[in-house]
Amino acid sequence: NAGVTQTPKFQVLKTGQSMTLQCAQDMNHEYMSWYRQDPGMGLRLIHYSVGAGITDQGEVPNGYNVSRSTTEDFPLRLLSAAPSQTSVYFCASRPGHPSAPLHFGNGTRLTVT
C-alpha cells in the first residue's frame, strides 16, 4: 500500500536551476497539496488542488508552479531555484471532505546553493 510517494528524497540545486518535485498517490484522493517546512516556521502551504485540472495558490506560492493533469499526480516545479527555497517539501493528499485527515509523503529535502 504505497500511499503518497515523493521523489526525489534529496536534491541539491544551484541558484537559477529548475527542477520538478514529483508526488503521486494511489488512494484516489481528490485533494492534494504541497507544504514546505522551515525551522521556526512550521508547515506552510505552497499550492493545492481539489481535483484534476484545478489548482490554486496557498500561503507561499511565489517561485513555484503546479499542475494536476491526473488524479494521481501533483508535481511541484521550481522555475529558477533560489537559496530561500532551501527547505523540506511535503506532499499531502486527502479525500474531498475537509474533515478527512491528510496523508503525507516522506518529504523531499532540497538544498539550493
Next chain:
Amino acid sequence: ILNVEQSPQSLHVQEGDSTNFTCSFPSSNFYALHWYRWETAKSPEALFVMTLNGDEKKKGRISATLNTKEGYSYLYIKGSQPEDSATYLCAPPNYGGSQGNLIFGKGTKLSVKP
C-alpha cells in the same frame, strides 16, 4: 489566514510523566480541528480529527478535547514513554479561505527522557 497558536513550544518530561499541551484557534466559523504527530525524520501522521464542541477522542495513552466556543483544544499524554517523543501539530481547516486547507500551528515538541 487563521492564526493558530500552540503552547508550549517545547516540553521535556521524564518517562512515566503525564503531560498536556494547548492549541488555540479562532472560534468563529469553526469546522474541524486536526491533530498530527510528527516524529523526527518522518512525515506527519494524523492522530485525531475533531468536529463537535465538547468532543473527546482517545488513541491509546493519547487523548484530546475540544472547545469550539472558546477556540482551544488540549492534547493529553498519560504516562509518557520515550517513543512519544515527537512534535505534535494542530491544524484547523481555513474554511474562511478555500477548500478547507489546513493551517498548521508551529507545534509542541515533546521530549521524553528514559
